[in-house]
Amino acid sequence: MKHTLSILLQNEAGALARVAGLFAARHVNIDTLTVAPTHEPAISHLTVVIHGGEATLEQIVRQTRKLVDVISVRSLGQLCDVGYLAGEAVRSNAHGHADNHGKWQQSV
Amino acid sequence: MTGADVVVRVLADEGVEVLFGYSGGAILPVYDAVFRHNAEHGNGDGRDAMPLVVPANEQGAGFMASGYARASGKVGVVVVTSGPGATNTVTPVRDAMADSIPMVVICGQVPTASLGSDAFQEAPVSNIMGACAKHVFLVTDPGQLEATVRTAFEIARSGRPGPVVVDIPKDVQNAKLSYDGNCRLPIPGYRARLRAVEQARLGDDACAAFFAALAQARRPLIYAGGGVIAGAAAPALRAFVDAFGVPVTTTLMGLGGFDTTHPLALHMLGMHGTAYANYAVEDCDFLLALGARFDDRVAGAPGKFAPCARFIAQIDIDPAEVGKVKRVHWHHVGPLAAALERLTAHGRAHGTRLSLADWQAHVARLKRDHAMNYDRASPLVQPQAVIEAINRITQGRAIVGTGVGQHQMWAAQYFDFRAPRQWLTSGSMGTMGFGLPAAIGAQFARPDALVIDIDGDGSIRMNLGELETVTTCGLPLKVVLLNNGGDGMVRQWQKLYFGQRFAGSDKSLRRKDFVKAAEADGFEWVRRLADKAALESTISEFLAFDGPAFLEVMIDPEAGVYPMVGPGASYAQMVTGDFIAAREGDSTVMEAAPVDSMF
Numbered sequence: 001m002k003h004t005l006s007i008l009l010q011n012e013a014g015a016l017a018r019v020a021g022l023f024a025a026r027h028v029n030i031d032t033l034t035v036a037p038t039h040e041p042a043i044s045h046l047t048v049v050i051h052g053g054e055a056t057l058e059q060i061v062r063q064t065r066k067l068v069d070v071i072s073v074r075s076l077g078q079l080c081d082v083g084y085l086a087g088e089a090v091r092s093n094a095h096g097h098a099d100n101h102g103k104w105q106q107s108v
Numbered sequence: 109m110t111g112a113d114v115v116v117r118v119l120a121d122e123g124v125e126v127l128f129g130y131s132g133g134a135i136l137p138v139y140d141a142v143f144r145h146n147a148e149h150g151n152g153d154g155r156d157a158m159p160l161v162v163p164a165n166e167q168g169a170g171f172m173a174s175g176y177a178r179a180s181g182k183v184g185v186v187v188v189t190s191g192p193g194a195t196n197t198v199t200p201v202r203d204a205m206a207d208s209i210p211m212v213v214i215c216g217q218v219p220t221a222s223l224g225s226d227a228f229q230e231a232p233v234s235n236i237m238g239a240c241a242k243h244v245f246l247v248t249d250p251g252q253l254e255a256t257v258r259t260a261f262e263i264a265r266s267g268r269p270g271p272v273v274v275d276i277p278k279d280v281q282n283a284k285l286s287y288d289g290n291c292r293l294p295i296p297g298y299r300a301r302l303r304a305v306e307q308a309r310l311g312d313d314a315c316a317a318f319f320a321a322l323a324q325a326r327r328p329l330i331y332a333g334g335g336v337i338a339g340a341a342a343p344a345l346r347a348f349v350d351a352f353g354v355p356v357t358t359t360l361m362g363l364g365g366f367d368t369t370h371p372l373a374l375h376m377l378g379m380h381g382t383a384y385a386n387y388a389v390e391d392c393d394f395l396l397a398l399g400a401r402f403d404d405r406v407a408g409a410p411g412k413f414a415p416c417a418r419f420i421a422q423i424d425i426d427p428a429e430v431g432k433v434k435r436v437h438w439h440h441v442g443p444l445a446a447a448l449e450r451l452t453a454h455g456r457a458h459g460t461r462l463s464l465a466d467w468q469a470h471v472a473r474l475k476r477d478h479a480m481n482y483d484r485a486s487p488l489v490q491p492q493a494v495i496e497a498i499n500r501i502t503q504g505r506a507i508v509g510t511g512v513g514q515h516q517m518w519a520a521q522y523f524d525f526r527a528p529r530q531w532l533t534s535g536s537m538g539t540m541g542f543g544l545p546a547a548i549g550a551q552f553a554r555p556d557a558l559v560i561d562i563d564g565d566g567s568i569r570m571n572l573g574e575l576e577t578v579t580t581c582g583l584p585l586k587v588v589l590l591n592n593g594g595d596g597m598v599r600q601w602q603k604l605y606f607g608q609r610f611a612g613s614d615k616s617l618r619r620k621d622f623v624k625a626a627e628a629d630g631f632e633w634v635r636r637l638a639d640k641a642a643l644e645s646t647i648s649e650f651l652a653f654d655g656p657a658f659l660e661v662m663i664d665p666e667a668g669v670y671p672m673v674g675p676g677a678s679y680a681q682m683v684t685g686d687f688i689a690a691r692e693g694d695s696t697v698m699e700a701a702p703v704d705s706m707f
């Protein structure tokens with residue numbers, strides 16, 4: 001099954017490589033990867049398409065959220081996001097850039 | 109001040125009391141700043157404010173920092189040069205990541221203008237370490253240096269701890285900077301997730317659901333892992349057990365998280381766990397996993413792990429560990445100590461009384477009938493007897509480091525561990541060569557404690573150069589080498605699974621004289637022991653020696669580690685060997701396992 005992940009990432013040295021490297025190390029194959037700028041220059045928006053079962057998806061989402069420069073992760077059209085994690089907390093965070101994720105979500 | 113001064117100032121502000129590292133061209137400015145810092149901030153007692161411990165190899169520095177961190181709970185700090193200095197620390201960084209140990213590694217790097225040019229001693233540290241560490245920073249803007257180093261400490265010690273690498277080009281170390289004293293990098297995603305996890309509190313409903321299930325249980329068991337130690341939750345665990353009487357088994361990493369001499373302690377579970385702990389796992393109908401992750405050395409066959417447990421509860425600081433291996437019926441993500449305190453308070457407030465007398469008696473019978481045992485009648489020195497003899501004197505209070513192999517498992521099985529942070533072992537990575545440098549680091553963390561390295565002849569060879577570090581630093585470390593003439597654990601698997609073909613694991617014809625090696629490195633008390641009758645007296649003399657001491661014990665090369673749950677096997681397939689009683693119907697000998705199904 002294909003899954004699409006939307007990731008907001010701080011634009012730090014090596015950040016993209018760490019995301020891609022995490023997927024490779026955890027044996028999750030990336031089908032497509034797009035990187036786009038956001039209205040906030042310090043933040044990039046990644047769209048990653050992977051294939052795998054629900055357990056694979058859930059695990060890779062949780063592992064991606066452990067990367068320090070990842071601001072938020074959404075699995076589009078999946079329910080695995082309802083856990084304990086702080087997509088919400090990020091959105092209300094003072095830096096404000098994660099608003100982007102909220103907006104972007106609504107447009108999908 | 110320079111960038112290098114800024115680095116040292118942040119280290120001082122973070123309370124760093126010792127550095128482990130090796131110098132080189134790309135880190136020289138930081139080394140010079142450490143020298144000047146120590147010259148300016150003398151303690152008055154002749155000791156440096158921030159002593160620099162120089163190993164034989166940067167891998168040694170990494171494991172020293174790890175041993176320091178494991179024994180103290182503080183962040184261990186490594187300072188190394190670029191290229192080979194940095195790559196020599198890859199193994200300890202990965203090891204610390206796998207065991208959730210807080211560490212900060214400062215690496216020199218070629219100047220920013222030379223990055224990516226195949227410069228002398230250039231290595232892609234950010235790429236390499238990014239795959240191994242909790243996080244890695246490459247500092248290219250000197251203005252970010254102070255905030256980066258401070259943030260590295262924050263990341264290393266927060267949440268699930270881990271190693272953070274800071275790669276600092278030489279020009280950044282030489283930049284002229286001023287000191288802010290407070291600045292940090294913005295890491296909004298990490299901090300928001302951390303805050304959410306750290307503020308997560310167990311609600312009344314969750315507590316009620318937990319106790320509703322526990323009240324139904326007749327045979328509840330706690331399975332406690334390294335998270336109990338990392339989360340400083342040992343007192344809270346003890347209070348929970350005192351309140352409700354649930355027996356406890358711990359993982360290899362959890363040893364010391366619950367006093368192993370407690371009547372309800374079942375010592376270690378898993379591949380080489382005690383038979384009684386593994387039987388209790390087979391028998392339990394309720395399992396509470398605390399800071400434990402159902403690793404393959406515990407749950408080699410996850411579907412058959414704790415097969416009678418109708419309810420599995422899990423508490424962890426890391427959301428990714430919940431349900432990763434085994435489905436759980438109840439979970440909480442948050443700090444373990446707070447969660448256990450909340451559960452205990454809730455249970456007490458609601459007058460929860462569990463009637464576990466039958467189960468406790470069952471557990472006591474398991475401990476009696478399936479106690480650890482070995483070939484006591486053999487004329488050869490048995491490794492287990494060596495550990496028992498040491499333990500009779502140290503009474504579960506020594507700090508024990510190990511290499512990896514059979515000796516590591518015998519130490520885990522036969523020592524008592526009364527408190528957290530006494531047990532230093534490379535659990536997840538299983539890195540040979542860990543023991544000696546880790547014990548050195550621990551002795552820096554606990555200068556007055558008795559620190560013992562239980563090592564193997566294969567493992568100690570890997571960082572043998574650090575013997576000299578022991579005497580150079582004048583540490584009263586005790587090194588016990590259990591010499592079985594080779595890679596015993598590998599030989600054990602080759603015996604069981606590869607028809608006794610000992611490819612590459614037999615070192616009985618090697619010429620190494622460890623006694624001479626220790627003497628050459630300045631050990632004053634050095635002894636080789638092969639006579640069983642002299643065991644007790646030698647051990648007491650060895651431990652009583654006031655200074656570095658080295659004891660090589662020539663052990664029975666055929667001694668095996670039992671019990672054993674084979675790789676990928678269920679606990680029902682546990683074999684207990686010739687000296688530990690198995691339960692009726694269970695086997696004491698290993699069935700041939702298909703080689704392709706194991707790891």
Ligand SMILES: Cc1ncc(C[n+]2csc(CCOP(=O)(O)OP(=O)(O)O)c2C)c(N)n1
Nearest residue numbers: 513514515540564565566567594595596597
């Ligand atoms: C760095 C490293 N290389 C290889 C291994 C695989 N390995 C695990 S145990 C072992 C043998 C260890 O021999 P020794 O230190 O003498 O311990 P013993 O089992 O004999 O007590 C080996 C080679 C490892 N764990 N670590």
Ligand SMILES: [Mg+2]
Nearest residue numbers: 564565594596
């Ligand atoms: Mg050996």
